[in-house]
Amino acid sequence: NAGVTQTPKFRVLKTGQSMTLLCAQDMNHEYMYWYRQDPGMGLRLIHYSVGEGTTAKGEVPDGYNVSRLKKQNFLLGLESAAPSQTSVYFCASSSPAGDGTDTQYFGPGTRLTVL
Amino acid sequence: GNSVTQMEGPVTLSEEAFLTINCTYTATGYPSLFWYVQYPGEGLQLLLKATKADDKGSNKGFEATYRKETTSFHLEKGSVQVSDSAVYFCALSGRYAGGTSYGKLTFGQGTILTVHP
Numbered sequence: 001n002a003g004v005t006q007t008p009k010f011r012v013l014k015t016g017q018s019m020t021l022l023c024a025q026d027m028n029h030e031y032m033y034w035y036r037q038d039p040g041m042g043l044r045l046i047h048y049s050v051g052e053g054t055t056a057k058g059e060v061p062d063g064y065n066v067s068r069l070k071k072q073n074f075l076l077g078l079e080s081a082a083p084s085q086t087s088v089y090f091c092a093s094s095s096p097a098g099d100g101t102d103t104q105y106f107g108p109g110t111r112l113t114v115l
Numbered sequence: 116g117n118s119v120t121q122m123e124g125p126v127t128l129s130e131e132a133f134l135t136i137n138c139t140y141t142a143t144g145y146p147s148l149f150w151y152v153q154y155p156g157e158g159l160q161l162l163l164k165a166t167k168a169d170d171k172g173s174n175k176g177f178e179a180t181y182r183k184e185t186t187s188f189h190l191e192k193g194s195v196q197v198s199d200s201a202v203y204f205c206a207l208s209g210r211y212a213g214g215t216s217y218g219k220l221t222f223g224q225g226t227i228l229t230v231h232p
Contacts, residue, residue, distance in 0.1 A: 004158070031218055042119075042204060042222035043159070050217050058219070090158055094218050101147045101166045102208065102218035106158035 001026050004107035006091050012113045013081045021076040021110050023091030031094045032074040033058075033104065034066060036087040043090060049074055050096075081114045088112070117142045121205050121223035128195055128230050136190040136226045138179075138205035146207040148172075148181050148188040149220070153202040162190075162203070195230045202227050 007022045023032065030051050035043040035058075045058030049068040063085060065077045074093075078085060089110045094102040122137040140146065147166045151159040163172030168183035177192045188205060205223040 033219070040224055042224045043220075044222070045219055048217065048219060056217075092159075096218060101164070103149075103161050103164070104159075104218065104220060106151075106160065108156075108158045 003027065004091055004093055004105050006089075006107040006110050008110060009108070010111050012115065013078075014115050015082060017081050018077070018079050019081065019112075020078075021089055021091075021112075023074045023076070023093075023107060024072055025074075025091075025093040025105070026072065027093060027095070027105065028071070029093035029095050029105070030071075031096055031102065032068065033092045033094075034064070034074065034076045035090045035092065036060065037090060037109070038087050046076065046089075081112075083114045086112060086114045117146070117207055117209055117221040119205050119207055119221055119223035121203075121226050124225070125227035125229060128228070130197055130230055130232050131194045132230075134190070134192040134195045134199075134228070136203055136205075136228070138188045138190065138223060140186050140188065140205075140207050142186075142207055142209055142221075144209050146209050148179070149206045149208070150177070150179055150188070150190050151204045151206060151222075153204065153225075155201070159204060195228075197230045197232055200228055200230045 033048040034046040047066040052071040091107040092104040094104045118141045149164045150162040152162045163174040165172040165181035206220045
């Protein structure tokens with residue numbers, strides 16, 4: 001099993017450009033998440049999905065959109081990139097335990113720089 | 116809302132020293148508590164977890180006890196190794212009577228640990 005994979009690993013954008021980050025998992029997990037990691041701030045939840053065709057906002061959703069057209073894939077889009085979106089982006093997935101004890105499995109991250 | 120506070124880092128230790136990383140939390144409901152570890156250049160992976168008060172999570176020589184009375188989940192290891200150098204994150208997932216948090220995690224800011232030979 002590959003687990004959780006993310007594409008690309010690195011990307012540099014100019015302000016105003018758009019891009020899509022792809023997350024794929026092969027563990028048949030229902031739940032998927034996108035986080036951003038910034039120095040001194042831990043990880044913050046951007047959007048999440050509890051099943052194919054469903055998405056919901058997390059703590060810091062502004063400037064991002066997501067789609068979950070297939071159970072194994074979760075896409076994160078930036079329509080008009082801003083320097084404030086320079087960060088490391090992590091995708092995660094989990095199988096719901098129904099009681100908040102789920103273990104999340106993380107991808108290796110995408111380092112995005114917006115100039 | 117939920118929040119997690121970790122001790123300020125970075126922490127630098129010599130090999131075989133005792134490690135404590137403090138973590139306290141604020142949460143409604145009945146949270147589950149986690150420690151995740153991030154090795155250089157990698158994503159996060161679960162180190163240990165505890166799902167109810169007084170539970171002790173343990174893995175790879177690390178331990179943490181869920182203390183509801185002090186709202187704490189401190190990470191400890193009796194003898195650290197160079198290979199333990201990483202960033203450690205405390206996190207919680209809320210649980211609510213009659214509801215679900217969908218496993219969403221609230222993270223602390225992370226503590227960088229460096230262990231020297």
